[in-house]
Amino acid sequence: MKNRKKKIIVSFFIELNLIFSLGLIFYYLLQLILNVDFIYVFLAVAILYYLFSYFILKKTIFKYLNDKVSQRLKILLILFGANIIFYLLVMTLNNTHSSKYSFMGMRYYPYKVHLKVDKNVQNKIDFIKNENTSAKDYIINLFDKYDVVILGERPHTENTQWDLIYYIVSDRRFIEMSGNVFTEMGSTDYQYLADEYFKTKYNSEKELDKATTKLFYLAQGYTEKKNYFTFFKRLNLLNQTLPDSLKIRENFTGINLFPPDIKTPEEFEKHNKYWNRNYDSIMADNVIKGYARIQKGEKRKKMLVITNFTHSFNLTKHKFKNLKNETTYIFDSLKGSVANVLINSIAGGKKYYSQFFLGSHNKSSWDKAFELCGNKSIGFDLEGSPFGEDQFDMNLNFSQFKYKDIYHGFIFYKSKFDWVNWTGQFPYELEDDFIDEYKRRNILYGREKANLYIQEQRKSKDYDKFVERKMNTDLFVYAKQNIKLISYQLIFILSNFLILILILRYIIKSRK
Incomplete structure (x- = not known):
């Protein structure tokens, strides 16, 4: 036996x-x-x-x-x-x-510190040295040719990229030419609340914090990311310095994660399955409708769309069409009017898996080249660049293509070792104004003892504050x-x- x-x-x-x-x-x-x-x-x-x-x-x-x-x-x-x-x-x-x-x-x-400066890296170094268009100017200049510019965002929690995004949208050229920002974060059900928020002048920092928390809490459903919170506050303050005709409009493209008519965990699970299955098509449809509205009724016809890199692939150039991707939908619908741009991000993985391992584009050669050029912040078209000729390695399913096949352009802003996560609790999130809704959501998540959970949250040392967390750049993780x-x-x-x-x-x- x-x-x-x-x-x-x-x-x-x-x-x-x-x-x-x-x-x-x-x-x-x-x-x-x-x-x-x-x-x-x-x-x-x-x-x-x-x-x-x-x-x-x-x-x-x-x-x-x-x-x-x-x-x-x-x-x-x-x-x-x-x-x-x-x-x-x-x-x-x-x-x-x-x-x-x-x-x-x-x-x-290989580990970044071990990467040799081979011919492939040297070609990139030579190219970077001859490029002088800043990342901000590159994005703004694209509006001379295209109505819609899509920026493929890094992992949502990374903070420094939103400094660059604010520099772009607060530039006078963008304000006069576009003034329309579309973000993945935020449900279209609460667009009216966003319109009100970005036009309102609040009397104190406390009032602005409370209003920002309310907007996020209702419109997004959940998020612990300080970058969006801070960006919205800065956008609100910027609008107070602009006449009504030039105020920037923030447009939501997402769905309502916690509809008020959902009462049980079972209904909530069914709703989650629905939006997960249709997430890209829903966001794309909202962008396309927003484009039609802007072209028909507004003086400023351009729009900046900010979505996570996993939704920013353009696959319309190939024999097959994967219309499960937001950007592919948009390119297919608005032919000739769209350009998509990737900010230096993570690579080497399919969908969200790669976010747990800070991989780098093409075996670290991109990071190495920029490092040897002082991490120069620039933007350029991938067509005609050595970067565009590299194998596309942000999604294993499309690894037979080159970067120039998937993205129109690329911008570099800050080395991975300078990235920062800011996460935590929104100010006043557990105050009386939000507590009933907070309980309901916890029950939908299956936390039957919602009151006890809230008490535990309030005892947390990080309650009511954001905490800075450096992105994990340990070399062992970096290599995976x-x-x-x-x-x-x-x-x-x-x-x-x-x-x-x-x-x-x-x-x-x-x-x-």
Whole structure:
């Protein structure tokens, strides 16, 4: 019985290793022509493998139960050794060769301090030295050619990028030419409240803080990000210095996360599934409607759209159309009127996974080039630049494309090591004005003891304040680009390691 179990274990890991290895090969080949995720390739390979084994070879995993594992030891050891040598060779090549290469599709990102100034990096340095258009001027100049400029924001909590955004919208040229800002944050159900807020002059800092908290609390539903809070306050104060004809209008594009008619956690969960599934199309539709309104009834026809980088990809240039992305919807609807720009951000991951690992564009070569140029803040078109020729590595599903295929332009503003998170509780959020709604939302989240939760929140040392948190720039984290890719490679290593252990145990036992 024991031998039977051992053979089952050995058989399982042999099969897993083989299927996984075949899956990796087919995945990286398919990435050249298709938009596909690894998990689907892995499942397809597994199904085809077992169908082929059963119908053609008349063998399945349980066939190993009737075979002598010892007869396969040499083959297994060769397979295991070849896999490990191959893996280490690929990692070594990726760590020592030009950053534009990705051997066998398996990418390894070196620590920033170890990155050599190879030809790829030097080309970028030469380009940066010849560019003198500031990030702010680059965005504003785009309005000479385009009605809509979409800025792909970094992770929402990063604070310094919103300093740049404020410098852009407070520039006289933007005020006179555009004056329209569209943000991902904020529900269109409360646009009327935003219009009132940005026109009102408050008598004190306390009144302004309370009004800002009310706007965010109702319009966004939840957010702990100081950058938006501060940006809205600065925009309000700026508007007090402008005549009504030149005041900046903040336009919300999101949905109501906590509609008043939702009463139970079950209804809330259903609502969450709906907006998560349709989030990009909803935001895009609100931008497109806003554009039509502005073109029809306002003197200033231009608009700046700020949305997270995960919603800012333009995929309309390719054979397939992924209309699940906000910006792709907008490009498809407003042909010839839109430009999208990426601010230096994080890379190497699909959707939100990469936000937990501060990866860098193209194996840190972008950051390295800017670092050696003094982190010069500039903006430029990706077409015709060495940056535009790099593989697009912000989303693994589109890694067969170049940056110039996805974005019109790029701006650099502050090194990743200077980024800052400001998070915490909004001022007066747990005061009497908001407490009933706060309880309702906690109940929708499944916190039945809402009163107790509120008491605990009020006891927190960070209650009613924002706390500065530096972005995590630890080199070990910096080198990890994508949690899914790393997971796949860990499975690859562990499966081989377990096979080795089982083989060695079998050899030792057979010699006794």
